[in-house]
Amino acid sequence: MTGNVGAPVEDWQQGGFGLYIHWPFCQSKCPYCDFNSHVAATIDQARWKRAYLTEIDRIGALTQDRVLNTVFFGGGTPSLMDPDVVAAVLDRVRATWPMVNDPEITLEANPGSVEAGRFRAFRGAGVNRVSMGVQALNDADLRSLGRLHSVAEARAAFDVARTTFDRVSFDLIYGRQDQTATDWTAELRRALTMAVDHLSLYQLTIEPGTAFGDRFAKGGLRGLPSEDLAADLYEITQDLCGQAGLPAYEVSNHATAGSESRHNLIYWRAGDYAGIGPGAHGRLTLDGTRWATECPKPPGAWLNVVERTGSGDLVPTALTGEDRGHEYLLMGLRLTEGLSLSRLSCMSGKALPSEKLHPLTELGLIQVDGDALRTTPAGRMVLNGVLRALV
Amino acid sequence: MTQLDLIRNFSIVAHIDHGKSTLADRLIQMTGTVAARDMKAQMLDSMDIERERGITIKANTVRIEYPAKDGNTYILNLIDTPGHVDFAYEVSRSMRAVEGSLLVVDASQGVEAQTLANVYQALDAGHEIVPVLNKIDLPAAEPDRVRQQIEDVIGLDASDAVLISAKSGLGIPDVLEAIVTRLPAPTGDRDAPLKAMLVDSWYDAYLGVVVMVRVMDGVMRKGDRVRMMQTNAVYGIDKLAVLKPQMVDIDELGPGEIGILTGSIKQVRDTRVGDTITHERRGCAEALPGFKPAQPVVFCGLFPVDAADFEPLREAIEKLSLNDASFSSEMETSAALGFGFRCGFLGLLHLEVIRDRLEREYDLDLITTAPSVVFHLHMKDGEVRDLHNPADMPDLTYIDHIDEPRIKATIMVPDEYLGDVLKLCQERRGIQQDLSYVGNRAMAVYDLPLAEVVFDFYDRLKSISKGYASFDYVISEYREDHLVKMSILVNDEPVDALSMMVHRDRADLRGRAMVEKLKDLIPRHMFKIPIQAAIGGRVIARETLSAMRKDVTAKCYGGDASRKKKLLEKQKAGKKKMRQFGKVEIPQEAFIAALKMDG
Ligand SMILES: Nc1nc2c(ncn2[C@@H]2O[C@H](COP(=O)(O)OP(=O)(O)O)[C@@H](O)[C@H]2O)c(=O)[nH]1
Ligand SMILES: C[S@@+](CC[C@H](N)C(=O)[O-])C[C@H]1O[C@@H](n2cnc3c(N)ncnc32)[C@H](O)[C@@H]1O
Ligand code: SF4
Ligand SMILES: [Mg+2]
Numbered sequence: 003m004t005g006n007v008g009a010p011v012e013d014w015q016q017g018g019f020g021l022y023i024h025w026p027f028c029q030s031k032c033p034y035c036d037f038n039s040h041v042a043a044t045i046d047q048a049r050w051k052r053a054y055l056t057e058i059d060r061i062g063a064l065t066q067d068r069v070l071n072t073v074f075f076g077g078g079t080p081s082l083m084d085p086d087v088v089a090a091v092l093d094r095v096r097a098t099w100p101m102v103n104d105p106e107i108t109l110e111a112n113p114g115s116v117e118a119g120r121f122r123a124f125r126g127a128g129v130n131r132v133s134m135g136v137q138a139l140n141d142a143d144l145r146s147l148g149r150l151h152s153v154a155e156a157r158a159a160f161d162v163a164r165t166t167f168d169r170v171s172f173d174l175i176y177g178r179q180d181q182t183a184t185d186w187t188a189e190l191r192r193a194l195t196m197a198v199d200h201l202s203l204y205q206l207t208i209e210p211g212t213a214f215g216d217r218f219a220k221g222g223l224r225g226l227p228s229e230d231l232a233a234d235l236y237e238i239t240q241d242l243c244g245q246a247g248l249p250a251y252e253v254s255n256h257a258t259a260g261s262e263s264r265h266n267l268i269y270w271r272a273g274d275y276a277g278i279g280p281g282a283h284g285r286l287t288l289d290g291t292r293w294a295t296e297c298p299k300p301p302g303a304w305l306n307v308v309e310r311t312g313s314g315d316l317v318p319t320a321l322t323g324e325d326r327g328h329e330y331l332l333m334g335l336r337l338t339e340g341l342s343l344s345r346l347s348c349m350s351g352k353a354l355p356s357e358k359l360h361p362l363t364e365l366g367l368i369q370v371d372g373d374a375l376r377t378t379p380a381g382r383m384v385l386n387g388v389l390r391a392l393v
Numbered sequence: 394m395t396q397l398d399l400i401r402n403f404s405i406v407a408h409i410d411h412g413k414s415t416l417a418d419r420l421i422q423m424t425g426t427v428a429a430r431d432m433k434a435q436m437l438d439s440m441d442i443e444r445e446r447g448i449t450i451k452a453n454t455v456r457i458e459y460p461a462k463d464g465n466t467y468i469l470n471l472i473d474t475p476g477h478v479d480f481a482y483e484v485s486r487s488m489r490a491v492e493g494s495l496l497v498v499d500a501s502q503g504v505e506a507q508t509l510a511n512v513y514q515a516l517d518a519g520h521e522i523v524p525v526l527n528k529i530d531l532p533a534a535e536p537d538r539v540r541q542q543i544e545d546v547i548g549l550d551a552s553d554a555v556l557i558s559a560k561s562g563l564g565i566p567d568v569l570e571a572i573v574t575r576l577p578a579p580t581g582d583r584d585a586p587l588k589a590m591l592v593d594s595w596y597d598a599y600l601g602v603v604v605m606v607r608v609m610d611g612v613m614r615k616g617d618r619v620r621m622m623q624t625n626a627v628y629g630i631d632k633l634a635v636l637k638p639q640m641v642d643i644d645e646l647g648p649g650e651i652g653i654l655t656g657s658i659k660q661v662r663d664t665r666v667g668d669t670i671t672h673e674r675r676g677c678a679e680a681l682p683g684f685k686p687a688q689p690v691v692f693c694g695l696f697p698v699d700a701a702d703f704e705p706l707r708e709a710i711e712k713l714s715l716n717d718a719s720f721s722s723e724m725e726t727s728a729a730l731g732f733g734f735r736c737g738f739l740g741l742l743h744l745e746v747i748r749d750r751l752e753r754e755y756d757l758d759l760i761t762t763a764p765s766v767v768f769h770l771h772m773k774d775g776e777v778r779d780l781h782n783p784a785d786m787p788d789l790t791y792i793d794h795i796d797e798p799r800i801k802a803t804i805m806v807p808d809e810y811l812g813d814v815l816k817l818c819q820e821r822r823g824i825q826q827d828l829s830y831v832g833n834r835a836m837a838v839y840d841l842p843l844a845e846v847v848f849d850f851y852d853r854l855k856s857i858s859k860g861y862a863s864f865d866y867v868i869s870e871y872r873e874d875h876l877v878k879m880s881i882l883v884n885d886e887p888v889d890a891l892s893m894m895v896h897r898d899r900a901d902l903r904g905r906a907m908v909e910k911l912k913d914l915i916p917r918h919m920f921k922i923p924i925q926a927a928i929g930g931r932v933i934a935r936e937t938l939s940a941m942r943k944d945v946t947a948k949c950y951g952g953d954a955s956r957k958k959k960l961l962e963k964q965k966a967g968k969k970k971m972r973q974f975g976k977v978e979i980p981q982e983a984f985i986a987a988l989k990m991d992g
Contacts, residue, residue, distance in 0.1 A: 022951055076950075204947040229917075233942035254947050269951040283952040294955060329954050332961060336949060361976075365919055385945040387919050390964055 017273020020072035024279030033213035038281035062098035072265035081111035085123030113156035171200035180225035199261035280304035340376025402491035408505035479740030490607035493576030500534035506863035524554035581648025587611030628656030689737025694762035696733030709755035806862035821845035904934035917941035
């Protein structure tokens, strides 16, 4: 990659450097999920391992001497990866980049017994953090979300995880069909007694192209929350988590101070990250240009192209200053800490005009605090509107 | 040139959906006028919109050759006319060009409001009428009852009505025979000076302006120089043809014949429907009575959603009005909507058809403002002004009184829905003039303000009668009433494009309905928005649209940055479909949708 789009060089290191590895397979496809995840009869894990290693070598050559902060195995269901593959990948990572003293190495896990049985091996390979997709704490809702596990299985898997890894988090989806504010309050209270230091709480999103999306488009899938109920559920979530000492540090993420997901913070702080695997995206600053990278989405296509050409990269896009500014805004304003106005204007080559900021400040949706621009809790709830007003 | 007694000119009159177009198709098909492989349904409806909506908008003609049982081959000229009230005027003109009509009535439905309106026009034009009962293939067909109805309601002898199924083709030969034996041949003098009626004209992309003519006396030949008697303009005839329904060149048209001509006529507006065409030399002494041009009765503003589209809109409107003399336009500026046009139409269907064509054929996104009728403002100084646009309403202190157009509406409806229909008419300030029964169908005649029916009356009527009511009207007179201008304020700013004239006694109701509708139509913003209806300074209805409470993407990680960025850009583009009023964005469709009344 060469070329310089001319925007002033901005210090990418402020955001850190992470590596994302995508594993695109699951045991079954959940009806709400639009991640690049597939069900496959057989998976040649050795072939996948070789392809990942090839990609690590290629990206390593581009980013020599960078200090790596984090690695994240996402999916799909990476807890179905052969621990040997995870170990080989992490070995190659360590051989390629110098790493910080306490790198964060996360793996997304489904809460089934198969996965739990592998946790020790993952830990042995170097994984030190697990993020587990529990999704719901009642069996009826787990079934309507199309999940294969029960609450009891999830709890058991989570217990194993908690004793195996330094850091554990789990995900819940709320705003489910017919879920009342009372239901969610009770369920979240239970979740908070289980939680260690990190929780991801996502409002159910109906994504086009998923089974839920199709049902919704045909007028099915009744009982989804109105805007007002959704707002109430979100507020309840903020309040309860705050009281429990896990305040939101991002729209859907809650943690005790210092336990935030460092890898995800790289995204929201507009740091650099390399993306490996089918459909993986990356952002890499090379010679003063920030590149958006992307890999082919179908697993087979990615595997083939890596094997044939030694690169899983589609043609990367050089981001303009404006692109970078927009990305920083839409990622950074998700964070409670907000973003740096001087960094933003350095990226986009111009300052955010005060006529855009002023009305939002008046409405109590954003706050300017020295160099920091952040959304207020009310502003974060209508972030899409705030962004439309700002870009 | 055909012998007069071997010509029959006729039209088909029917209520919508009773089978006029299907019958025309069968007549064309059975006489082999169009080769089977070129046949398509609704042959005479040539515009996309006509085919899609199943309605006839523009008159059309076809020449059919029919070898009759008497051994002679006849020339049958069918003029197909629109069925909708908006185009009633066009129908009455076309009827002057023919001598007879087939009255088509759906034998399963019976006489409907447009059957009446159209048959009266045919009778006014002095037509001989052959009743045709269609759809006798349907189990629900009741030919005897409908025959009786035709006699009772219209006063026509229906004992030898022709029974047909236009769909299956049953009875079509009888229709052809009836045309020849029961309709009169045209009369005319071949040796007299040329006298031809200008029946219609339209713009054709290849030929320019095309004029449909019916020759009364004399002979018209290719190359002749002819004079339009009203405009006094002289043209050379470049082309003379008949429509079968595609054009077939012909050397001359004699008395009783119908065909088309082209000359170097620049625009449709240079032709006057009903005008008399004669030769430049040796012209006829006396012109045909002629017609008044159709007057637009409904006006609305058309604005481009994207202000940059003003020029393309201007060009598109110019092109369309070249082809449609009943559509008027004038430049307009609105404080809120910028530059656009105030346009006049024959009715709401005409409005929708034109708007559809502008959007489709010219790829424009338009905002249509509240349709309004023309009010007559009687000023204190004695001047009388036309008010086409509520936004132009002068200060009340200068106005003595306001007159509004009234219509005579005929509604036919099955008994069980009559109560609701009468209630609707009452709510719309109607005054009952007559109520009678034909079997179990009621026929109500109402004096109604045009302003109250112009918008959604027909839709309401259809919905409360489950589609069984039929409706037709004629404009009757202008009459004084207590009319006021209602303004709509969104976030405390008046939106001129939403203001309308209403009756004082109906203002509260309309105001309430409008603000409630707008509350649903305007998307939530980041702040709360008061929506008010006001008369002068007095607020008569108020709603508050609460602020948006939640609009945030739940998951946004590394792979989502690009997607989210695109979405944001798309949403920004979506904003262009909205219009900014102060701090508030109003979607384009809100302007019309806000007017629909539920009661
Ligand atoms: N069953 C039956 N349907 C018919 C007959 N003639 C017309 N139709 C149907 O009635 C509908 C309206 O016919 P159309 O010719 O478009 O009516 P127009 O509005 O009077 O031109 C169409 O769906 C036709 O297929 C008929 O003889 N029998
Ligand atoms: C890549 S998925 C996760 C991992 C793992 N395969 C699992 O399902 O447990 C990341 C998380 O996104 C959340 N998620 C996925 N689709 C969602 C949707 N349509 N609406 C809300 N949250 C969703 C779920 O909580 C899920 O755990
Ligand atoms: S939610 Fe998780 S398990 Fe379900 S399909 Fe998506 S990635 Fe796979
Ligand atoms: Mg028709």
